[in-house]
Amino acid sequence: xxxxxxxxxxxxxxxxxxxxxxxxxxxxxxxxxxxxxxxxxxxxxxxxxxxxxxxxxxxxxxxxxxxxxxxxxxxxxxxxxxxxxxxxxxxxxxxxxxxxxxxxxxxxxxxxxxxxxxxxxxxxxxxxxxxxxxxxxxxxxxxxxxxxxxxxxxxxxxxxxxxxxxxxxxxxxxxxxxxxxxxxxxxxxxxxxxxxxxxxxxxxxxxxxxxxxxxxxxxxxxxxxxxxxxxxxxxxxxxxxxxxxxxxxxxxxxxxxxxxxxxxxxxxxxxxxxxxxxxxxxxxxxxxxxxxxxxxxxxxxxxxxxxxxxxxxxxxxxxxxxxxxxxxxxxxxxxxxxxxxxxxxxxxxxxxxxxxxxxxxxxxxxxxxxxxxxxxxx
Numbered sequence: 001x002x003x004x005x006x007x008x009x010x011x012x013x014x015x016x017x018x019x020x021x022x023x024x025x026x027x028x029x030x031x032x033x034x035x036x037x038x039x040x041x042x043x044x045x046x047x048x049x050x051x052x053x054x055x056x057x058x059x060x061x062x063x064x065x066x067x068x069x070x071x072x073x074x075x076x077x078x079x080x081x082x083x084x085x086x087x088x089x090x091x092x093x094x095x096x097x098x099x100x101x102x103x104x105x106x107x108x109x110x111x112x113x114x115x116x117x118x119x120x121x122x123x124x125x126x127x128x129x130x131x132x133x134x135x136x137x138x139x140x141x142x143x144x145x146x147x148x149x150x151x152x153x154x155x156x157x158x159x160x161x162x163x164x165x166x167x168x169x170x171x172x173x174x175x176x177x178x179x180x181x182x183x184x185x186x187x188x189x190x191x192x193x194x195x196x197x198x199x200x201x202x203x204x205x206x207x208x209x210x211x212x213x214x215x216x217x218x219x220x221x222x223x224x225x226x227x228x229x230x231x232x233x234x235x236x237x238x239x240x241x242x243x244x245x246x247x248x249x250x251x252x253x254x255x256x257x258x259x260x261x262x263x264x265x266x267x268x269x270x271x272x273x274x275x276x277x278x279x280x281x282x283x284x285x286x287x288x289x290x291x292x293x294x295x296x297x298x299x300x301x302x303x304x305x306x307x308x309x310x311x312x313x314x315x316x317x318x319x320x321x322x323x324x325x326x327x328x329x330x331x332x333x334x335x336x337x338x339x340x341x342x343x344x345x346x347x348x349x350x351x352x353x354x355x356x357x358x359x360x361x362x363x364x365x366x367x368x369x370x371x372x373x374x375x376x377x378x
Contacts, residue, residue, distance in 0.1 A: 004101040004161045007153070011055050011094055015048050018079075018088045025085035040082050047079035051091075065102045072098065089119065089143055093150040100154035108154060112147040119143055199301045200229040252277055252285045256292060256310060267325075268307045269296065275314025284371045287347045288312060288321050291355070294344045295323030295367040303327025303365060321369040329364050332357045344369075 022044055026036045035041070054075065058068050073095060080088045092115040100108035119140060123130040130136035204226035211218040253273040260271040277285060292310050299308045305327030313320045345355050353371035 004158050005059070006098050006101045007157050008059070010097065010150075010153070012052065014091060014094060015052055018083070018091060019045070019048050021087040022083050022085045025087070030085070040084065044079060044082040044084075044088075047075055047082060051075050051079065069095075069099055069102065086139070089139060090146060092119065092143055093146040096147060097150040097154050100151060101158060105151075105155065108151050112151055115147060116140070116144060198233070199297050201226045201233075203300055204229065252289055252312065255289055256312065259292075259296060259310065267300065267305050269310065270308070271310045273312045273314070275312075275319075277314060279316075279373050280314065280319060280371075281351075281374070284319065284351045284353075284373070287351050287353060287371055288319055288369060290347055291344050291367070291369040292321055292323055294340045295325075295365075297340065299323070299325040299327055299365070303329070305364070315373075317373055319371045319373065321367075321371075323367040324364065326364045329359045329361050331361065332359055 023036070023041075024030075026041060051072065054068070054071060057063060076088075076091050076095060079091060080086075095115055096108040096112035099111050123136055123140070127133065127136060204222040208219040208222035208226065211222070256271045256273055259269050261267075261269045292312070296308055296310065299305045303325050305325035307326050309322070309324045311322045311324075341357075348355050348369055348371065351371055352374070353369060356368040357365065358368070359365035
């Protein structure tokens with residue numbers, strides 16, 4: 001068991017009470033014993049001071065636990081022997097109390113039993129008929145009750161400290177998982193936003209390069225669309241930064257409407273959004289947007305499609321996205337899916353949605369994403 005920290009105010013409080021009680025007993029001359037100014041009294045005061053110094057040193061330095069416990073036991077015995085008032089017997093409760101923090105419950109219970117046995121042995125040696133004297137019996141009972149209370153207090157304190165450590169470890173694990181989740185989310189955002197626009201720019205530049213001599217007008221249109229894609233990429237980056245800073249809510253219909261394109265040098269893209277976005281959280285709308293972006297990017301990059309359709313239907317219960325192209329198609333295989341499809345699935349699953357890809361070679365591709373509407377979602 002790792003060492004815990006004892007409750008700091010318990011020991012000084014008892015040391016102070018024993019000191020005041022012992023000095024008052026001698027000053028008021030309440031019993032037969034040495035006077036206030038005597039070597040026994042000096043030993044009593046020095047023993048208490050040594051116990052205080054030992055506690056302070058034990059808290060400030062990483063001293064060996066076993067020698068520290070043995071020194072505390074020896075000093076406690078010396079103080080009890082030098083105290084004429086016998087009030088210092090209460091210091092026995094500190095031995096299992098402090099041992100609980102350093103060694104655990106078993107050691108504390110054993111040490112508490114030894115303290116009672118030692119006190120009882122002292123009674124037997126000094127007063128064989130102690131059990132007939134109510135003062136001795138009450139002393140034994142009081143020390144026993146004090147030991148029980150001290151061990152119970154130590155158990156509560158150790159439990160609280162253990163719970164605090166576990167909470168700190170849990171918080172550290174949560175922070176680590178949150179950091180990993182944030183890294184994955186940023187990776188998806190970079191891929192989904194910049195990857196989409198860079199793919200479009202690459203396609204337009206290839207068209208401009210191919211038609212530079214044969215069809216200068218088509219090459220010019222491709223360059224114009226490439227410049228437009230650069231502007232869109234910059235806007236998407238700014239929007240992502242605003243979302244990170246302000247948790248801005250995306251407007252799905254507005255962002256998707258900018259993708260619509262008829263004619264020109266690239267494939268025709270039609271966009272249709274029906275229904276109201278109210279009630280859908282930011283995470284759900286972002287998942288739909290990124291899924292549509294991934295579907296369009298794949299159609300531009302791989303499918304060689306001439307037409308791409310993006311349709312979103314928002315109802316009271318679910319949002320349904322369908323991205324359809326007439327390209328070359330492929331055989332869906334999750335094991336060989338790239339980072340884009342993997343990130344899209346992760347993002348959709350985080351909002352309890354589903355992803356379905358229907359594609360066959362030569363028959364185009366249909367990507368379907370369904371996201372539920374959940375109350376209280378932002």
